[in-house]
Amino acid sequence: MKEIRFFYDPCVSGELPDDEARHALKVLRLVPGDEICLMDGRGTWYRAEISTSTSHRCMYKVVEQMPQEPAWKGYLHLAMAPTKLNDRVEWFAEKATEIGFDELSFLDCQFSERHVIKNERIDKILISAMKQSHKSSKPILNEMQDFSHFVSQSYEGDKFICHCYEERDVCEAGEKPLLMNVLRPSVPTLVMIGPEGDFSIQEVRLAHANGFRSVSLGRSRLRTETAALVAVHCMQLINQKI
Amino acid sequence: MKEIRFFYDPCVSGELPDDEARHALKVLRLVPGDEICLMDGRGTWYRAEISTSTSHRCMYKVVEQMPQEPAWKGYLHLAMAPTKLNDRVEWFAEKATEIGFDELSFLDCQFSERHVIKNERIDKILISAMKQSHKSSKPILNEMQDFSHFVSQSYEGDKFICHCYEERDVCEAGEKPLLMNVLRPSVPTLVMIGPEGDFSIQEVRLAHANGFRSVSLGRSRLRTETAALVAVHCMQLINQKI
Structure with a gap:
């Protein structure tokens, strides 16, 4: 049962959505009586049994609810300007889900090379990676937001902006610390990663004015997309349970 | 000058290889007198000047040797079984070079789904990522080796094997520590990552017998390819210079 997972928000009994039903019946060749695992993407797995099936439809009934412990501490939110090439941000979405994070936001920045992103496609990747890596929750995916709108909202916990400017170019303060050295376990954390051409200096200043702290990811x-993944992995390392 | 980089082992004066010459003349439209940066992939950059060019050939003379400080401490060696799909291991090669590591070995394991890998193609990716991320050294790339041959050789420093078995399945010892908690800065380190189906228990035992220590990458x-990248990033974090 363990290796067969369907993403679906299940009622006590119901019917698998078309694509999952096709997978169950045509690929896995499941028959009534077989056990499956349903995931709601919000922290609960469900042990279920296939009750009846036709050539295209697959009904199930839930046998047991299995709420899962969160796999890491804190709350890991990554906000990034999508890359010019779609496959790079899609790759990031897959890998970050495997490593583990809670929320993904896309930013429309001054130097962004992409101002539109297909969330539907990204969401499919998040679901697929969640199933593949046996996560109990799907990362929340937000609609792309204008940078200045995004930073002006309030977020619980610590907020960081990664950029390549020397600190003296953007404010009076001293050196940028390494992200890894300032992350605090169990504290909700938001990290922002800029586009290929970096954030603008004005954007960095606006982030500072809204309580974001400048950090470096190293030399x-x-x-x-690599910076975004490195940031997710740093957050995960600080918050992982052994 | 800074953004134009050519990978080439330069003499005091010489000629760019065909593909680099084409890039210099056709894409960048460089002319005699323009400065370029040559990299030998072994830690030195060279400031050079284009001396003469024809429609297809590009001669240069080196103006200044610029040996680069190593960008991190220690020596980071990653050995992995290549993934079934080529693009996954190619993706890893690009990302690991960006993050920074020193040596890449491929292992032919009991449960490997790929027994042949085109090193020439991987090497091109390493060079391209090295140039793009301004590294001074190209990671050393080794020919694929049989697992048992690989582990029986001697390596300076610390040696780890990542696998998914419970420690009690493979030996009498206690819990597997997290890689991040046992890495030591400045110590040469080798980490092995298994194929999609993991190492076999026999392989883990053979690694133990050869002085490798079992570690976990977390829950x-x-x-x-994600495990391999996470291992490289852990090694880099422990060894990074600020």
């Missing part, structure tokens, strides 16, 4: 010059 | 269930 390596990273592509946008 | 997340990671794909092979």
